[in-house]
Amino acid sequence: MPSTLLWLCSLFGILATVQTHAPTFPGPCIPKTSATFIGSVEFPSGTKVDGVTLGGLSALTFDADRNVWYALSDHRGVGIPSKFFTFSVNVSDGSLDEGDIVFSSSTTLKNPDGTDIDRSLDTEGITQDSEGFLWISSEQNEDGRVPEIFQIFVNGTATGKEIPIPERYIGVNHTVGVRKNLGHEALANSFLIDWDTGADAGAKVWVAGVEGALTQDGEEANLINGSLARVFFKSAPADSHTDPPEFVYLTDPIPVAPISPDKFADLGLVEVLPIERSARRFLTLERSFATGAPDRGFTVSLYEACVVDGVTDVAAVFSLKDIPSEDLTVLQKDLVFNVGEETGEVVDNLEGMAFGPTLSDGRRLLMMMSDDNFSYFGPQTTQFLAFAVNFAPFAKDDFFETEADSLLVGDLTRNDEDREWDAFSVSAFRIIRQGTVVEFEANRSATLDSGALLTVFSNGTFVFDPRGGAYEGISANGTWLEVFGYWVEEDEVVEGRSEPGMDFARVQIQLGGRGEKGEGEEEAREEQREEEGEEEQGEEEGDEVREEVQVHALAGEGVQEEGSSLTQLWNVTGKNLIFDDLGDGR
Numbered sequence: 001m002p003s004t005l006l007w008l009c010s011l012f013g014i015l016a017t018v019q020t021h022a023p024t025f026p027g028p029c030i031p032k033t034s035a036t037f038i039g040s041v042e043f044p045s046g047t048k049v050d051g052v053t054l055g056g057l058s059a060l061t062f063d064a065d066r067n068v069w070y071a072l073s074d075h076r077g078v079g080i081p082s083k084f085f086t087f088s089v090n091v092s093d094g095s096l097d098e099g100d101i102v103f104s105s106s107t108t109l110k111n112p113d114g115t116d117i118d119r120s121l122d123t124e125g126i127t128q129d130s131e132g133f134l135w136i137s138s139e140q141n142e143d144g145r146v147p148e149i150f151q152i153f154v155n156g157t158a159t160g161k162e163i164p165i166p167e168r169y170i171g172v173n174h175t176v177g178v179r180k181n182l183g184h185e186a187l188a189n190s191f192l193i194d195w196d197t198g199a200d201a202g203a204k205v206w207v208a209g210v211e212g213a214l215t216q217d218g219e220e221a222n223l224i225n226g227s228l229a230r231v232f233f234k235s236a237p238a239d240s241h242t243d244p245p246e247f248v249y250l251t252d253p254i255p256v257a258p259i260s261p262d263k264f265a266d267l268g269l270v271e272v273l274p275i276e277r278s279a280r281r282f283l284t285l286e287r288s289f290a291t292g293a294p295d296r297g298f299t300v301s302l303y304e305a306c307v308v309d310g311v312t313d314v315a316a317v318f319s320l321k322d323i324p325s326e327d328l329t330v331l332q333k334d335l336v337f338n339v340g341e342e343t344g345e346v347v348d349n350l351e352g353m354a355f356g357p358t359l360s361d362g363r364r365l366l367m368m369m370s371d372d373n374f375s376y377f378g379p380q381t382t383q384f385l386a387f388a389v390n391f392a393p394f395a396k397d398d399f400f401e402t403e404a405d406s407l408l409v410g411d412l413t414r415n416d417e418d419r420e421w422d423a424f425s426v427s428a429f430r431i432i433r434q435g436t437v438v439e440f441e442a443n444r445s446a447t448l449d450s451g452a453l454l455t456v457f458s459n460g461t462f463v464f465d466p467r468g469g470a471y472e473g474i475s476a477n478g479t480w481l482e483v484f485g486y487w488v489e490e491d492e493v494v495e496g497r498s499e500p501g502m503d504f505a506r507v508q509i510q511l512g513g514r515g516e517k518g519e520g521e522e523e524a525r526e527e528q529r530e531e532e533g534e535e536e537q538g539e540e541e542g543d544e545v546r547e548e549v550q551v552h553a554l555a556g557e558g559v560q561e562e563g564s565s566l567t568q569l570w571n572v573t574g575k576n577l578i579f580d581d582l583g584d585g586r
Helices: 004-013 341-342 520-531 566-572
Strands: 031-043 059-063 066-074 083-089 101-108 121-130 136-138 148-152 156-164 186-189 205-209 228-235 245-249 263-274 283-288 298-307 334-338 348-359 364-368 382-393 398-403 409-413 424-433 437-440 442-449 455-458 459-466 479-490 502-512 539-544 549-553 577-578
Touching: 031 298, 031 334, 031 341, 059 341, 059 364, 066 121, 066 348, 136 186, 186 283, 205 263, 228 263, 263 348, 283 348, 298 341, 334 341, 348 382, 398 409, 424 455, 437 442
Parallel strands: 059 121, 059 348, 121 186, 398 502
Antiparallel strands: 031 382, 059 066, 066 083, 083 101, 121 136, 136 148, 148 156, 186 205, 205 228, 228 245, 263 283, 283 298, 298 334, 348 364, 364 382, 409 459, 424 437, 424 479, 442 455, 455 459, 479 502, 539 549, 549 577
16 A cells, blocks of 8 residues: 555555554444344245255346346265246335245256256355346355356347456465355445445456465354455456456354264355445355254354455555454454344244345345255255345545645535435544644544645535745645545434444545745736625635635634634634525525
């Protein structure tokens, strides 16, 4: 990371203090997701669709153009061809109930020549790209098949395109590569996210994660420690051979012990799901099983993970053991909820998760689905859980330019958004004061180290007055960079959240050098004053129009009271601040 960026991140609390002898977590990564449980449906083992047994459903994805869902079947050990099922979901009444999920067909996966794809395929992930193609991920299994991520038509026929799998994932004599049944369980992309209108809205990113540590990276999850699962982020086109960034996701330890030490228990990363186009934020699903544990033995947790500045890119690292633990910074994650506790349901073997359409109230449908293993290990069901998801506001970093002798008025929230149209405002802002971060509530002013005055309003408008700043060192063609940050916060607490959702963004203001005003510029200023009927007061005057908001700041004498409310501050200093079209008083 460039030293300047590292410095800015650390000052704004973007990086946490480095811990030694353990993976470190950057922060804050402000959690975005709240979800309300809206119902469940279960299908008994042995249910038939088109005469084919419904079961082994390990992944799902939503086809918005056709308004249908595809559920991929993991047939491993059952001896039937790989396939996916098509079904519809009706939650128009705001809940998922019996009869709301209808399966319509099953589709067998085919080679380009029309033959069935090799039955040793261990299909675990499915996602749809922006062109309507489906992509399938397959784990390596005991038959020696290597991990694969390949493309198919919606009729099930493979196109011949694949995402290249790096050598470090290929198993060799149980010494390197993915472990048995711990391969690319999680597969998703951000192609079809239609709610992100920010600066990174054009990004298209693939996300694929293995369920647990590669053999050469570390151990599987146990009752004491989690496992270091790799997650790679690949920009389109998918079949390019560029080495994508790759980060480490630390799973939880196994939360519940099996009935006896010699009985089976595990935990793994089974699903990833981007919540913005850049895929820097995404949901993860961790599923654990312990033999003899209460109910069905499963524990499932939903997390929100985030790629923040300082996370370690391990794409060029063959073994994570080659990185000192104090130098490994993993993806940050925050618990959204324990699925069983949140829903009150006895959860089954949940493995699939995908977003569906937007609900009538603006929230997004999130579906989870279980793999019943065809009841091979005992009685199980195919379980569907539905949630209405609300995201906190998304604040985007901003960049502005001005001259060192010109007032700047801007809108901080011009590219910020709330996907459910919940009202939000700026609640506070941060500046750097002699190397220390100082935070102020909105609708207040603060003096920067340079002497410039910054005022931030709750409606997103800010006023930056550099005219008192010590910018003499800037040459006529030079520049100066001022930096501050701000918080946006929902005006009300929404359902499913205990407090208002919020986010933080950074702002850069680049100032050009002071220059002597030409006669033409001064004449233009005089004409503007005459047209508006304004009388010049004091030694300095600045006029600036930004998005129909006009500000007049007239300098006066007096000592500024740091952090005072806006009205108090400008009264104390003898300055008048008039806001047209803002509804704020003088």
